[in-house]
Amino acid sequence: MPYPDRLLTDDEEVVRHLHPHGLTIFWPVVLFLLVVGGASFGAALVPPGPQQGMVRLGIVGLAGLLLVVLVVVPLLRWRTTHYVVTTHRLLFREGILARRGRDLGLSRITDVSYSQTLWERIVRSGTLTIETAGDGGATVLRQIPDSGGVQQLLAYMIEEDADRRAQEHAGYLRSDDDRPPADGWHSTAVL
Structure with missing residues (x-):
């Protein structure tokens, strides 16, 4: 079942949708x-x-x-626990009757690490620890399938998000250069 599009922004796409490990x-x-x-x-x-x-x-x-x-x-x-990686953020949703959720913007994530016991290595599961800027502590996600692959995906998505933001910022600055000066006078070079 795909993640509901109504929870995403217009230019946001789901990259990976996970539940806790099947075990x-x-x-x-x-x-x-x-x-x-x-x-x-x-x-x-x-x-x-x-x-x-x-x-x-x-x-x-x-x-x-x-x-x-x-x-x-x-x-x-x-079934009601969702870990969703999108092009802009990381979303967590859990709960049967009472729901709890958290959204972390990719630009706020400063570190993503994973750990695995021997058993978790065998079954390809693990724990992700996500550090964010300006947050009170780390977000720990347990029983993540393919935790090493998800950690690498998050690192890649963080870089992609930074590149996208830099391009948007450069495009914004470029459009500011095309506008005439605020006083209405145009300077012309006299040779």
Whole structure:
């Protein structure tokens, strides 16, 4: 699903749209299988009798509650967490019911570094640390897929943004040189 265009400016384009690494949903999937298997096994073990239906209903209800807490919430949290690199900024959005977001202009980013444990190197994941000018502290993003590649992409995009801004500034200065002086008099050279 592409990032909504309504959140971008007119000349801004999405370069990369990421969610946390796919392994963050590994344990919810395992727990789904365990809860469904356990509930099925438990329901099959209920002895026949007048309370059999109520006990099975209780097992299904408990399994449903466990599935919501242990599976659905982590999956929704993964799905609603967005890390978006655009041509002008870096956007973070997260939250299921309550949302939280932050936008960092590429021109404000002073340093981007990444770190990986041995396991993260194997699964191509890691932690990005982003330092910005005039900010109270570093922004730390965990479980980023291909953290080394994202770090290199951000460094490249920061350079591209600086070049774009320099060209816009040079074009602005050039257009100022073409205007006549403010007093209306034109100087002419006399030889």
